[in-house]
Amino acid sequence: MALVVCLKTVTELRGKGDRIAKVSFRGLSFYSRVLENCEDEARFEEAFRWPVASKVDGNEMLEIHIYNYSKVFTNRLIGTFRMVLQKVVEEGHLEVSDTLIDDNNTAIQTSISIEIWYQPMDGSVRGWSDGEFLDVPDDRDGMFQFETESLLSSHSHSSGTPPGRSSHGIPTFRKAGKGVFSAMKIGKVRSHKKGDDPAILETEDLDRKAMRLGGGLDPDTISLASVTAVTTNVSNKRSKPDIKMEPSAGRPVDYQISVTVIEARQLVGLNMDPVVCVEIGEEKKYTSMKESTNCPYYNEYFVFDFHVPPDVMFDKILKLSVIHSKNLLRSGTLVGNFKLDVGTVYSQSEHQFYHKWAMLSDPDDITAGCKGYVKCDIAVVGKGDNIKTPHKASETDEDDIEGNLLLPEGIPSERQWARFYVRIYRAEGLPKMNTSIMANVKKAFIGENRDLVDPYVQVQFAGQKGKTSVQKSSYEPIWNEQVIFTEMFPPLCKRMKVQIRDSDKVNDVAIGTHFIDLRKISNDGDKGFLPTLGPAWVNMYGSTRNYTLMDEHQDLNEGLGEGVSFRARLLISVAVEILDTTSSEIMSSTEVQVEPVSNISESATGKVEEFFLFGSFLEATMIDRKIGDKPINFEVTIGNYGNQIDGVSKPVAGRKKKKDGVGESDEEESELIQNSSDEEAEDDGDLVSVSTSPPMKPVITDRNYFHLPYFEKKPCIYIKSWWQDQRRRLYNSNVMDKIADKLEEGLNDVQEIIKTEKAFPERRLRGVLEELSTGCSRFVTLANKDQNLAGRTKLDQERLKSCMREMESMGQQAKTIRSQVKRNTVRDKLKLALNFLQRLRFLADEPQHSIPDVFVWMMSNNKRIAYARIPSKDILYSIVDEERGKDCGKVKAVFLRLPGKKGFGPAGWTVQAKLEMYLWLGLNKQRKDFLSGLPSGFEENKAVKGTGLQVVPPISLVYNMKQVFQLRAHMYQARSLFAADSSGLSDPFARVFFSTHSQVTEVLSETLCPTWDQLLVFDNVELYGEATELRDDPPIIVIEIYDQDTVGKAEFIGRTFAKPLSKMVDEHYGPPRFPPQLEYYQIYRGNCPAGELLAAFELLQIPYDDEEIRRALIAVHDFAVPQIKIGPAGRTELPPIDGPTDVDRGPILPVPLGIRPVLSRYRIEVLFWGLRDLKRINLAQVDRPRVDIECAGKGIQSALIQNYKKNPNFSTLVKWFEVDLPENELLHPPLNIRVVDCRAFGRYTLVGSHAVTSLRKFIYTSPDKRANNWAHTGDIVVNIDSEPNIKKMETVVKLDATSDAVVKIDVNEDEKEKEKKKKKKKKGEEVEEEEPDESMLDWWSKYFASIETMMETLRAQEAAWAEAEEREDMEIAAENAEIKGDDSHVKGTKPKEKTKSKSSKDKKKNHGSDGTEKKVPKPRVDELMVYNKELESEFDHFEDWLHTFNLYRGKAVDDDDHNMVDDDRIVGRFKGSLCMYKLPLSDEITREAGFDPNMGMFQSIPHNDPINVLVRVYVVRATDLHPADINGKADPYIVIKLGKSEIKDKENYISKQLNPVFGKSFDIEATFPMESMLTVSVYDWDLVGTDDLIGETKIDLENRYYSKHRATCGIASNYSLHGYNVWRDPQKPTQLLAKLCKEGKLDGPHYSPGGKVKVSNRIFLGPTEIEDENGLKKPTEEHLALTVLKHWEEIPRVGCKLVPEHVETRPLLNLDKPGIEQGRIEMWVDMFPMDGPAPGPAIDISPRKPKNWLKGQQEDKQDTDVHYHSLTGEGNFNWRFVFPFDYLMAEEKIVISKKESLFSWDETEYKIPARLTLQVWDADHFSADDFLGAIELDLNRFPRGAKTAKQCSIDMVLNEQELPTISIFKQKRVKGWWPFVARDENDELELTGKVEAELHLLTAEEAEKNPVGLGRKEPDPLEKPNRPTTSLSWLLSPTRAACIMAWRQYKLACVVLLLIVTGLIFLGLLIFSIPSALSQKIVNFIG
Secondary structure (H helix, E strand, O other): OEEEEEEEEEEOOOOOEEEEEEEEEOOEEEEOOOEEEEOOOEEEEEEEEEEOOOOOOOOOEEEEEEEEEOOOOOOEEEEEEEEEOHHHHHHOEEEEEEEEEOOOOOEEEEEEEEEEEEEOOOOOOOOOOHHHHOOOOOOOOOOOOOOOOOOOOOOOOOOOOOOOOOOOOOOOEOOOOOEEOOOOOOOOOOOOOOOOOOOOOOOOOHHHHHHHHHOOOOOOOOOOOOOOOOOOEEOOOEOOOOOOOOOOOOOOEEEEEEEEEEEEEOOOOOOOOEEEEEEEOOEEEEOOOOOOOOOOEEEEEEEEEEEEOHHHHHHOEEEEEEEEOOOOOOOOEEEEEEEEEHHHHHOOHHHEEEEEEEEEEOOOOOOOOEEEEEEEEEEEEEOOOOOOOOOOOOOOOOOOOHHHEOOOOOOOOOOEEEEEEEEEEEEEOOOOOOOHHHHHHHHHHHOOOOOOOOEEEEEEEOOEEEEOOOOOOOOOOEEEEEEEEEEEEOOOOOEEEEEEEEOOOOOOEEEEEEEEEOOOOOEOOOOOEOOOEEEEEEEEEEOOOOOOOOOOOHHHHOOOOOOOEEEEEEEEEEEEEEOOOOOOOOOOOOOOEEEEOOOOOHHHHOOEEEEEEEEEEEEEEOEEHHHOOOOEEEEEEEOOEOOOOOOOOOOOOOOOHHHOOOOOOHHHHHHHHHHOOHHHHHHOOOOOOEOEOOOEOOEEOOOOEEEOOOOOEEEEEEEEEEEEOOHHHHHHHHHHHHHHHHHHHHHHHHHHHHHOOOOOHHHHHHHHHHHHHHHHHHHHHHHHOOOOOOOOOHHHHHHHHHHHHHHHHHHHHHHHHHHHOOHHHHHHHHHHHHHHHHHHHHHHOOOOOOOOOEEEEEEEOOEEEEEEEEOHHHHEOOOOHHHOOOOEOEEEEEEEEOOHHHHOOHHHHOOOEEEEEEEEEEEHHHHHHOOOOOOOOEEEEEOOOOOOOOOOOEEEEEEOOEEEEEEEEEEEEEEOOOOOOOOOOOOEEEEEEEOOEEEEOOOOOOOOOOEEEEEEEEEEEEEEOOHHHHHHOOOOEEEEEEEOOOOOOOEEEEEEEEOOEEEOOOOOOOOOOOOOOOEEEEEEEOOEEEEEEEEEEEEEEOOOOHHHHHHHHHHHHHHHOOOOOOOOOOOOOOOOOOOOOOOOOOOOOOOOOOOOOOEEEEEEEEEEEEEEOOOOEOOEOOOOEEEEEEEOOEEEEOOOOOOOOOOOEOOOOEEEEEEEEEOOHHHOOOEEEEEEEEOHHHOEEEEEEEEEOOOHHHEOOOOOHHHHHHHHOOOEEEOOOOOOHHHHHHHOOOOOOOOOOOOOOOOOOHHHHHHHHHHHHHOOOOOOOOOOOHHHOOHHHHHHHHHHHHHHHHHHHHHHHHHHHHHHHHHHHHHHHHHOHHHOOOOOOHHHHHHHHHHHHHHHHHHHHHHHHHOOOOOOOOOOEEEOOOHHHHOHHHOOOOEEEEEEOOOOOOOOOOOOOOHHHEEEEEEEEEEEEEOOOOHHHHOOOOOOHHHOOOOOOOOOOOEEEEEEEEEEEEEOOOOOOOOOOOOEEEEEEEOOEEEEOHHHOOOOOOOOEEEEEEEEEEEEOOOOEEEEEEEEOOOOOOOEEEEEEEEEHHHHHHOOOOOOOOEOOOOOOOOOOOOOOOOOHHHHHHHHHHHOOOOOOEEEOOOEEEEOOEEEEOOOEEEOOOOOEEEOOHHHHHHHHHOHHHOOOOOOOOOEOEEEEEEOEOOOOOOOOOOEEEEEEEEEEOOOOOOOOOOOOOOOOOEEEOOOOOOOOOOOOOOOOOOOOOOOOOOEOOOOEEEEOOOOEEEEEEEOOOOOOOEEEEEEEOEEEEEEEEOOOOOOOEEEEEEEEEOOOEEOOEOOOOOOOOHHHHOHHHOOEEOHHHHOEEEEEEEEEEEOOOOOEEEEEEEEEEEEOOOHHHHHHOOOOOEOOOOOOOOOOOOOOOOOOOOOOHHHHHHHHHHHHOHHHHHHHHHHHHHHHHHHHHHHHHHHHHHHHHHHHHO
């Protein structure tokens, strides 16, 4: 059955434009072609056909959308036509004309005319192939057109024929969507000639179509999107194969982890002696111990080297611990520690944390809180990683600890403690872990049979391990236990390792390993969730299941590398609970606990469903002949199902029947036949699985490979298995994967367009982003339907919600970014889009497994040989197209490889076998359409004969449809091939495989860029299936490149894939599809690129018309080049194809015209300068070398160098040759440079070779006319402004002839500085330091000032970039608001905003700290440029006219990181250049004055005669050197080599220092060109044995010397005659300027009064006076000349940036550790020609001597006497401490030199901060003294002391950063009160006293003049302190002492008590005396 819609016309259209139609039915959309420039009528006349499985329902709808097509913007909808199909269903045929409706369902004038057929088709009804509609064509915005309904109507599960079969009487059909296949970057599309309309819009998006139609491309242009595309279309029955063969996981790699422990602060504890321990994995390193301090300063550097696989490296835990009182005898007590994994560090930007504070916590007491902070740098460097270290000049910035914690971005600073519960329930399907012999022995002794495994589960997390109990002898153990970890949350360890192990008395062995990535089971967003998992089954994979004593693949069971077999599955769950550390019940230790948990129900993990896996082997080729010719068969397994050799280990206790699904072999088929009946088959209960193909003897294909002769009979396998139904997880994953694939495809396109400099990459990117946002919204729609399925875990629910949120926001962001894409922002937006790709891939990775992966094993002689692992989600069936696996119901080329470590290296590159395989996996009840994706034209051969058994799967397929083809492989050339021979070249040939055929090209000897120009013809290729399918779906071609060796087997170089372009019998051979165009295919060797192949492939169905092909080829050729004569290689006719075509038996056929590129005549000029550093060849020195240049068969030879030792330069500089090259620059062949040594008797030896793969940069372009005319325009005045250095960014100006150009130039003028100073004083700022005296300044002043400026410039640049981005966002938002209002509210991406605010905060903080504390105005310090990289990278390697080509020899080394240069293979360097241009050249150039025709385009080049040069090397310092001694330090010294001269500065080594300051200059005389490579090495001095090389750097001085950038001597910022900034070039600025003007043929310089100088048409202004040494001013022109030199790049025509005075930072490298920096060295080089004026003496850059503040001992600790028996808590001392020290003012550090230990050979220099610690103690006679309190003052910035004791409070410590600070080095004398503090039991600071002190700083000279004594001694004695005589003594007067103590403690209580006692006595006396007084009164009264 099929529905056919013919779209005829659309009329009454408004306006004129391009139109396109989209026709949709049952969720599948087709597109019409684009009709260009239609007016009111669009005549489409196109038919679209849907094969339908189920009857079309009368209520179903047909939709047609008509659009105005736009090349740039989104297509605009004109109107929609919707029609219910009731009438069509009834009548079968209908013609309709109707009006369209708009978005508001209102009828519009435009009307449409269509015709519809609905008819049943002939032939059997087949299953609907949903897979056929995978690559749904895109509409104009690259949208996915998927509808929410499924492709099938609700009640259909089976269906009919595939799309695209033609039926007579119906107009031509459009195919159902053409995908595109590419070998290098999947998803490239070939371009069509301009003006062609392809049959239907392909999977490319319409922006690309727009480019094609509007770009007016050259007819010879190859694929628009990519030079690496495969030219043809892939339809939906085949999947894309993966070209990279070798597994990359599991291979060890070099890593270096460097940790600098700088200091610790706020350590909790009294009077500590702290040591920091750095622990990574098993390795530990300790800092030195610092005594009696809670804030020790270490600044110690540790390096750890590892050679392990990346996964192992990133899982290692890095632990920082602070230990108190550690010594040789005792291990010390742990204060606190901090843990994170190495992966967290590596995932940071630059792979490092720099100057961050690690917060310590106590693992034994989680309630204790923070135990202190350690400041450190941590960096992880892999091979080839470069770490950009912020400049380490000054570390004085006062750190805000809370704002700089060592935590990744996004993690809160307040982390809480949490419990991680890992619940282990049970496991299934464990393999045997013992031999059967042992089992029999046990049975004999014990008398019972046991399962041969004793499993337990081990969980590792954050450096801790927990184990469950061991379940003895059980293949299905049940544990029901939980392992509990207590760790900070969020944890800084990403992965949890869960491992099933077998308990053994000798050695426990891993059975399987699973890693749980915590990032995938949690979400840290606002609506995020804590880590949660399961309960879910996790599948474990590893080595094969058969037990051997020594398992060679045991690593796989440990989780290293890709598992090659299913091992077991484990039911686990993970939960996290945040702890309330204040509660009393909490357990404070972090030890791992194991507890029992209750069992969970069977249904908790989902309902168990029956799954059905079907596979068919359509082809088995490329079987490695090493296997031998024994019969070969294939086994497919899923879990343990299907595994017949070592599958299910059945538990002794018995097993459920349904788990017993092991397939029997083919011999047992009869059993099935006898037992089967109709009902049983329907019920499917006893359907036996068939999991292996029948064994078959292989047949020889060629000398390397076999194939299996399947021919028309294709074996099948089918397996039934039972798993929990968690398909939903995989479905969601598939949807995201498909969106990601589509995005990756599009982004690869964009990158290719940018790379090949094609037009309009921004349009393609817009389309890609539009596609992404549509895909995201489609995901949300599909995921919304996710019902509440059984067995859904909390993670399923939360993950679904977060995925939907993420996808929604990603869709929104994509839309926003799409509107921001402009030509100049393409690269930035591409980066953002690549971030989307990473996010998508991360989201798509489902953490909870369900169905295990499928394994395909090739077996020979019952042994497993090679395997392929296919993820089950890739072949999982769903009726919804996007949810279906990408390979489900498709033919996939599967390449089998060797298991485990065998698959590394050369063995991994060779294909063990290539299978064309069809796989389908789904629910058994859904399996009716499992055959629907197979190529049509087969009959099923079932094991059961009978009629009613439709549902029984076939055991083989017999194809009755066979097509015969001829394949033509046009093998043109290859480039950049891998060097496979010791000569550094290869002898390459290509072997082409197609189906079971193979052919080879000829061998071309000694080349890496062979041009085969050969047509390989494969006759009578038989392919099975329908012709129409084969047209769109031909099998892939495999091309392997080999190196022919005279002895032994040819060596493999690389492999690539291609798809041929198919022509069927009824098709015309002509444009747009034919003839095919040459395309570049990326060749891979393992995972590394190994070159590119330029070829084209076409598949012609026999019979074909030879004459038609010939005519088409000639027509294409004539169209492209009507005026060019055909070269000798291009015959006008195709060679006869009938003759012999094999290399051995007949002629080699060239690639025919029309396919071969169109050629033009080019001239290539070669500048031969010289050869350098040629190594010996076969132990003989190179003496008479010559260079041969070859390109496209033509070439030229240099003059012979007669004596290489005496002069390695060529006598003839320029030669040229002419050659025919392709018009298309991308197809230009490489140019080969070979150096040969001419020996005696006419012998030649190859020295080395170099292939210039891209000639584009050497193509000559005539100079810009405007630039030429600049010289004739009016004068331009250049004003000079005094601007701070930071604003140099603004100095770039456009210079027009008419305008006055203003260039801002920095000149320090006295007046300006004075004004600035006045202003500052007016503002009321305290200018702390007067202008420094000139005599005090030295080179280091300049250096440190420059570093400060560099840091400020970097900050200003960052701020400017952020500002520019914000501005751009605002502009775009405004633009959007104009264009479409609805999008304007979305502005920028949230993450970006966050980072912006963060960085601005940081900036404010930095500015704040700099401004207030340390930054003093440095008005008159001249500066230099400090480059934090090599000078070469700043000035394009000084290759402005002289290029260096490395010469290679020797076999290339295989390496994963192919970008690493293989230095061992470099045998020398050729210096020269190339220039190529199309002939004829314009006369203007040759007519120029002074044009030397002998020099061609290389005019005004200096001569290359030898020249004597004085080379002056300045080495400033080295940083972060790799430790070379056991103690983790090094004793570095400098070695300098230049030619035969070597300077060793061994006696001046710097002891035990990894950041040495050398401050030295070295002079060497050299002769260029013989001595031009300068090597600066840093060696480690050793007392015994040879010194070790730490690292070295090499500088090519010759390129610098001859460069137009003038790198001989940097140009200073100011011209001075004396002082620290004295002009050091022997030529003054005026002389330099005159020389440059003369060389550049410029008019000038003309100096005129008023401080003006004119060069060419530029007038510069500047000062004209200079001060001499006596302070007298005299006139000079030097300042003016210097101004011009500093802005030389602005001079028209000849201008370029001149190298300023500078210091460059170069990495130090060591050959033993290739690609990993061993430190950095700061240096610069000056060069002076010996025939010129002599230079002055070298600048003194020797390290500053520390200022001596008294000579004396270091690290003094001094005590006062004891104030005994203090009654009031007051201690009077009047005591003087004298601390002598050496101080470095610039670095604000005290310098200490001391021996590190008793055994140290010499003293080590330390630099520590200037800190004064005052402590107060309570002296005890018998017990240890009690610590009362302390204060530490940083002498550079500490709070001013309070004037009185009352004003002194604890706030001076707590709010130290907010208080104004002073420096003792500026104040010299300070007096005041400071608080003593200590921590109470709650760990909070409390005031424990106050101290009055006076600090007085004197220099050594001052101290000698005014000597003082220590304590109260002479000279200048101090008075005795005023201590009260009534001091406290228990022994002499205990009563008094007790009274005093009571009075002190209870003063108020005593007073109250006294009053009460007095009152009581008074009352008592009153009562006592009343009777007597009364009686007396009475007596008196009576008497």
